[in-house]
Amino acid sequence: MVLSRRGSGSLTLPTGQTLAIHTRTHDEEDLPHATKKTMADHLRKYETLFTLTPQRMRIIVESFKETLELGLQKPEQIVPMIPTFVFGWPTGQEKGDYLAVDLGGTNLRVCLVTLQGEGKFEISQSKYRLTEEQKQEDGQKLFDFCAQCLKTFVDTSLADGSLSLKSGETLPLGFTFSYPCYQSRIDHGILIRWTKGFGALNTEGHDVAEMFRTSLAKYELPVTLTALINDTTGTLIASHYVNPNAKIAVIFGTGCNAAYMEKVSEITKINDLGIPGDEMMGINCEWGAFDSFEHEHLPRTKYDIIVDETSNKPGEQAFEKLISGRYLGEILRLVICELIDEGVLFLGQNTYKLENPYVFDTAFLSLMESDPTDELLMIIGIFSHFFAVETTLAERQFFRALAKLIGRRAARLSSCGIAAIVGRMGYLDNGERCDVGADGSLYNKYPGFADRVHEGLVDIFGEKGRKIVTHRAEDGSGVGSAIIAAMTKTRKEKCLYDHV
Ligand code: GLC
Numbered sequence: 186m187v188l189s190r191r192g193s194g195s196l197t198l199p200t201g202q203t204l205a206i207h208t209r210t211h212d213e214e215d216l217p218h219a220t221k222k223t224m225a226d227h228l229r230k231y232e233t234l235f236t237l238t239p240q241r242m243r244i245i246v247e248s249f250k251e252t253l254e255l256g257l258q259k260p261e262q263i264v265p266m267i268p269t270f271v272f273g274w275p276t277g278q279e280k281g282d283y284l285a286v287d288l289g290g291t292n293l294r295v296c297l298v299t300l301q302g303e304g305k306f307e308i309s310q311s312k313y314r315l316t317e318e319q320k321q322e323d324g325q326k327l328f329d330f331c332a333q334c335l336k337t338f339v340d341t342s343l344a345d346g347s348l349s350l351k352s353g354e355t356l357p358l359g360f361t362f363s364y365p366c367y368q369s370r371i372d373h374g375i376l377i378r379w380t381k382g383f384g385a386l387n388t389e390g391h392d393v394a395e396m397f398r399t400s401l402a403k404y405e406l407p408v409t410l411t412a413l414i415n416d417t418t419g420t421l422i423a424s425h426y427v428n429p430n431a432k433i434a435v436i437f438g439t440g441c442n443a444a445y446m447e448k449v450s451e452i453t454k455i456n457d458l459g460i461p462g463d464e465m466m467g468i469n470c471e472w473g474a475f476d477s478f479e480h481e482h483l484p485r486t487k488y489d490i491i492v493d494e495t496s497n498k499p500g501e502q503a504f505e506k507l508i509s510g511r512y513l514g515e516i517l518r519l520v521i522c523e524l525i526d527e528g529v530l531f532l533g534q535n536t537y538k539l540e541n542p543y544v545f546d547t548a549f550l551s552l553m554e555s556d557p558t559d560e561l562l563m564i565i566g567i568f569s570h571f572f573a574v575e576t577t578l579a580e581r582q583f584f585r586a587l588a589k590l591i592g593r594r595a596a597r598l599s600s601c602g603i604a605a606i607v608g609r610m611g612y613l614d615n616g617e618r619c620d621v622g623a624d625g626s627l628y629n630k631y632p633g634f635a636d637r638v639h640e641g642l643v644d645i646f647g648e649k650g651r652k653i654v655t656h657r658a659e660d661g662s663g664v665g666s667a668i669i670a671a672m673t674k675t676r677k678e679k680c681l682y683d684h685v
Pocket of ligand 1: 289364365417436438439441471
């Protein structure tokens with residue numbers, strides 16, 4: 186959309202809301218706004234707080250590597266390095282119809298995936314919005330809702346002919362459940378803890394695959410839950426299905442996490458399972474938990490500490506809370522509130538709308554950073570429309586710069602995580618390139634996020650860091666889940682490591 190340099194216009198946000206944009210030439214007259222110099226002075230302070238030097242990044246990478254190592258050696262570590270029982274890469278020849286249920290954040294998604302071989306597939310899907318109550322109430326009720334949605338989807342697909350089943354036949358189902366679960370087999374998983382603001386009761390410490398099976402049985406669904414999958418593992422496999430150079434997958438969304446393929450001999454904590462050491466297995470790192478509880482390695486500001494302490498899980502997901510889309514808007518809001526309290530911003534204006542936790546969506550940071558106008562009309566619109574406050578150009582420039590600092594720090598911390606895996610696996614040792622499949626709203630929608638991750642990788646590795654390239658990944662939670670269900674079905678038919 187082209188915005189006029191002056192006057193009114195409108196803009197549609199990713200959320201579907203329409204934003205009225207209004208500007209005037211005399212916005213600095215009536216209210217006691219901060220001067221340009223005051224804003225510039227404050228910005229310098231925040232620059233110091235939110236900037237990560239290459240040297241600091243390299244130190245973080247080293248501790249990150251040690252943490253990954255520890256998680257592979259010992260059970261129940263803070264970064265749990267979860268063995269996924271996904272063995273090696275797909276061949277690209279996986280075929281057939283698979284169902285996938287994806288529970289991981291804002292929406293519930295159900296998909297029918299037809300794998301056609303040669304890296305090709307078709308997918309049809311439905312999305313259902315989850316209410317805040319569903320995320321917090323009883324876990325079994327949540328899984329019942331998932332089964333109910335799947336039932337509607339299967340019935341519709343059978344009725345319109347997009348799916349056919351012989352009598353007595355069941356379809357393999359991949360369940361993408363994007364929360365940390367201890368797995369001792371691929372079709373089983375004990376929820377370690379909810380993340381991303383979920384808190385459904387009677388679920389932590391329970392086998393979520395079994396709970397979902399109970400719900401599937403209740404609705405008499407013709408499916409077999411073949412594999413319990415994390416979105417990162419799905420993304421890893423789906424990315425490799427279409428691009429064999431993909432070695433790592435990262436999700437930058439409501440949460441942040443990564444998966445990669447590890448040599449079984451290195452996962453010493455599962456030595457007793459009798460799997461040959463030279464097999465490869467996907468590892469769901471759950472790196473969002475890096476530096477949780479002890480807070481020794483990451484540069485947290487006082488705003489990060491408030492975000493943490495006021496969350497439903499204080500102390501946990503320390504790395505994720507500095508990076509993921511769920512928190513970036515809130516970090517920025519806290520800085521703004523501090524400046525309101527200090528009497529620097531919005532003196533004489535009613536700021537109550539800005540004072541509610543989590544009202545400042547991370548999508549606003551994206552919009553602020555991508556505002557193409559000199560007057561920053563988009564930022565005027567955000568503040569006047571959603572928060573009923575008037576801003577001066579100096580303030581808007583400050584907000585945009587602040588968004589940039591917070592977004593950039595998130596990207597650079599992500600580079601540290603990627604660098605730890607790359608370093609550990611020696612992916613750059615032979616001068617080869619290392620592709621990273623990436624997905625999630627932050628990666629896909631935040632302007633410049635990928636470039637900043639790449640820049641961070643060069644800061645860590647020097648020029649050879651350019652060999653690590655992130656790509657927009659295939660749909661891991663749908664297609665990836667189906668491919669894993671297919672790989673697992675074949676493996677079980679061959680009786681290969683049948684016990685896992
Ligand atoms: C959170 C979850 C993790 C998931 C990530 C991205 O970190 O704990 O399982 O992969 O979000 O959705």
